[in-house]
Amino acid sequence: MVKRLEVEVWALDNCAGCGMCVAACSKQVLYWNGQEHPLLEERTKNLGYSRTTLDSCSFCQQLCEEVCPRLDRWLPLEAQTLIAARARGPVKSGHPNDVIRAIVAGGRSAGLLDGVIMLDLDAWSLKPIARLAETVEEIVDNLGPQYLWAPVFDRLNEAVYERRMENIVVIGTPCTAQAIRKLRASTNLRLRPYQQAIRLSVAVFCTGVYRPEMIDEILVKRMQVARDQVRQIEVSPDRQWLQAWLWDNSVRRIPRQQAESYTRLGCGACNDYLGESADLAIGTLGAPANTSSVIIRSQTGDIFVRNALQMNLLEASPEVDQSALEQAAAEKDHRERAQAFKDLRVLMLDALA
Numbered sequence: 001m002v003k004r005l006e007v008e009v010w011a012l013d014n015c016a017g018c019g020m021c022v023a024a025c026s027k028q029v030l031y032w033n034g035q036e037h038p039l040l041e042e043r044t045k046n047l048g049y050s051r052t053t054l055d056s057c058s059f060c061q062q063l064c065e066e067v068c069p070r071l072d073r074w075l076p077l078e079a080q081t082l083i084a085a086r087a088r089g090p091v092k093s094g095h096p097n098d099v100i101r102a103i104v105a106g107g108r109s110a111g112l113l114d115g116v117i118m119l120d121l122d123a124w125s126l127k128p129i130a131r132l133a134e135t136v137e138e139i140v141d142n143l144g145p146q147y148l149w150a151p152v153f154d155r156l157n158e159a160v161y162e163r164r165m166e167n168i169v170v171i172g173t174p175c176t177a178q179a180i181r182k183l184r185a186s187t188n189l190r191l192r193p194y195q196q197a198i199r200l201s202v203a204v205f206c207t208g209v210y211r212p213e214m215i216d217e218i219l220v221k222r223m224q225v226a227r228d229q230v231r232q233i234e235v236s237p238d239r240q241w242l243q244a245w246l247w248d249n250s251v252r253r254i255p256r257q258q259a260e261s262y263t264r265l266g267c268g269a270c271n272d273y274l275g276e277s278a279d280l281a282i283g284t285l286g287a288p289a290n291t292s293s294v295i296i297r298s299q300t301g302d303i304f305v306r307n308a309l310q311m312n313l314l315e316a317s318p319e320v321d322q323s324a325l326e327q328a329a330a331e332k333d334h335r336e337r338a339q340a341f342k343d344l345r346v347l348m349l350d351a352l353a
Contacts, residue, residue, distance in 0.1 A: 004062075004065050004068075004071060005037075005064055005065060005068060005071075006040075008070075008071060009037065009068060009070045010037040010038075012269075013036060013037075013265035013266060013268070013269075014070045014266055014268075014269040015036055015037035015038075015265075015266040016068075016069055016070055016175035016176075016178070016179070016266050016269075016270070017036070017037075017149050017175070017209070017264055017266055018069065018151060018152060018153055018172070018173075018175050018179045019032070019038075019130075019151025019152060019153035019154050019156075020067045020068065020069070020153045020156075020179040020180075020183065021038060021063075021064035021065075021067060021068050022038050022064075022151065022153070022154070023153040023154070023156040023157055023194075024063040024064060024066070024183075024191065024194070025063060025064050026060060026061065026063055026190060027056045027057070027060060029041045029043065029056045029057070030064060032151055032154075036264065036265050036266065037266070040056075040057075041056075043056055061188060061190060063188065063190060063191060066182075066186050066188055066191065067179055067182055067183050067186070067191065068179070068182070069175055069178035069179040069181075069182055070175075070266070070269060072178075072182060074178055074181070074271075074272065074276065074277055076274075076276030076277070076329075077181075077276060077277060077278075077297040077298070078297065079295050079296065079297055080296050080297060080298070080299075080301075080302060081295075081296040081302060081305075082293065082294070082295055082296070082318070082320050082322065082325075083293075083294050083305075083316040083317065083318060083320065084286075084287045084288055084291040084292070084316065084317050084318070084319050084320050085099050085287075085291060085292055085293075085294045085305075085314050085315065085316045086290060086291045086292070086315050086316075087099050087101065087102035087313065087314060088102070088312060088313055088314060088315055089102060089105075089312070089313045090105060090140045090313075091140075093290075094284075094287070094289075094290040094291040094292055095284075095292065096204055096205070096282045096283050096284060096292045097143065097204075097232075099292045099294065099314070100144060100171060100202055100204070100280075100282055101139060101140060101142075101144065102308050102313040103280070103304050103305060103307075103313075103314065104116055104139055104169055104171070104202070104304075105136050105139050105140060105313065106304075106307050106308035106311045106313045106314070107200075107307060107308070108135070108136050108139060109136055109311065110307050110311070112167065112199070112303070112304060112307060113167045113168065113169050113199055113200070114134070114165045114166060114167050114168070115132060115133065115134050115159050115163065115165035115167070115168045115169070116132070116134075116138075116139055116168070116169045116170075116171065117130060117131075117152060117153070117155050117156060117159060117168060117169070117170045117171070118130070118131055118133065118142060118152070118170070118171035118172065119131075119144070119146070119148075119150055119152050119171070119172055119173075120142045120143050120144065120146075121146050121148065121232075121233075123143070124227075124228065125227065126148075126215050126219075126227050126230055128146065128148035128149060128150040128212055129150050130150050130151060130152045130153070130154040130155045131155070132155040132158060132159055132163075134165075143231075143232055144171070146232060146233045146234070147206070147208075147209050147210055147233060147234065147235060147242075148209060148210055148211075148212055148214070148215070148233065149209040149210065149211055149212065149264050152170065152171075152172040152176050153170075153179070156194065159197070160193050160194060160197045161193070165197060166196070166197055167197070167199040168197050168198050168199055168200075169200040169201075169202060170198060170200070170201050170202070171202045171203075171204075172201075172202075172203065172204075173204065173206045173209060173275075174203045174205075174206055174270065174272040174273070174274070174275045174276065174277065174278065174281070175266075175270055175272070176201070176203065177201040177202075177203040177275055177277040177278035177279075177281075178272065178277045180201040180278075181201070181277040183195060183198070184198075200279050200280070200300050200301065200304060201277075201278045201279050201280070202275075202280045202282065203275025203277070203278035203280070203281045203282070204281075204282055204283055205273060205274055205275065205281065205282070205283025205284070205285055205293075205328075206270075206272075206273060206275075206283075207235060207239055207256075207267075207273060208260075208263040208264065208267035209263070209264055209267060210259060210263055210264070211262050211263075211264060213262065214259055214262035215227070217262065218254065218258070218259055218262070219233075219244055219252075222254070222258075223252050223254060225244055225252055229246045229247060229248075230245070230246060230247075231245045231246060232244075232245045235256060236256075237284035237285060237287075239256065239285075240255065240256055241253040241254070241255060241256055242254055242255075242256045242258075242259045273328050273329075273331065274295065274325060274328060275295065276297075278297060279296075279297055279298040279300050279301035279304075280294060280295070280296060280297070280301040280304065280305070281294075281295040281297065282294050282295070285324055285325060285328055286320045286321040286322065286323075286324040286325045287319075287320060287321075288317075288319055291317075293320050293325065294316070
């Protein structure tokens with residue numbers, strides 16, 4: 001059954017919102033309905049004149065629990081290389097999404113991948129969606145992660161089973177990379193198709209993602225910005241401001257704390273800001289102006305970055321402020337201690353019940 005998910009994750013508002021459990025569910029009884037966590041579909045069957053509720057989970061391998069990143073604590077993967085990078089193509093920019101776009105587009109051109117699953121925004125509604133890109137043109141056209149929540153693994157089964165992709169890059173938040181790391185560690189043969197298909201995990205630095213209703217409440221009502229004026233949304237390099245870049249190249253901003261009430265509840269359980277489980281982690285923290293820090297944590301990540309450099313899509317330097325990254329990791333440790341205290345409090349309440 002999904003008992004561990006219900007008790008240890010959903011009931012405690014710890015869900016990462018990645019959607020890996022929904023994708024991996026062999027009975028396809030988990031689904032999203034705009035909630036903080038997936039819901040369990042109740043199925044019934046007519047037996048004669050009576051209607052019986054089916055127990056879909058009792059005779060199941062619990063693949064949902066096998067892949068949930070919130071049921072484990074994660075030690076960071078060791079960083080192999082740290083560089084400051086700037087995209088030279090398709091767009092000349094040091095923005096994290098443009099650096100990611102250069103690395104992934106280069107990988108597609110070189111045949112290192114055949115599909116990309118990423119968070120994106122609908123250009124008209126600003127609704128966050130999971131998008132599956134197959135061509136270089138589709139990769140370039142995507143806006144990339146915008147700190148608005150959508151379950152990125154919504155498109156995983158389409159990529160693996162319908163389009164038969166064999167070398168997939170997944171771009172998302174650190175919790176997405178944690179889910180992939182847990183998937184890779186599983187010995188369950190039912191998960192082998194996903195393990196073999198996912199080639200690279202890329203995480204953007206993240207302090208938390210916002211629920212989609214933040215668009216209306218913050219941008220439209222409070223900042224008086226029309227939806228069709230917004231080009232992209234981002235958190236400032238110093239993590240103090242929530243910024244909306246408009247199509248006229250102006251920027252509107254508010255203190256990030258004013259948007260914190262729209263952060264997904266599950267983000268409070270996360271202790272990973274720097275994508276410590278990802279093959280590649282990318283963000284502006286610690287990088288010189290107009291560049292992004294790129295943390296390479298695996299051989300696969302190194303291959304993709306080297307390919308982009310050789311194709312002249314990326315320029316790099318070693319000038320990264322490691323102390324800024326270490327400070328962010330220290331802040332993560334503070335959150336981890338707070339989470340440990342929360343877990344202890346829950347155990348104490350259970351003992352008293």
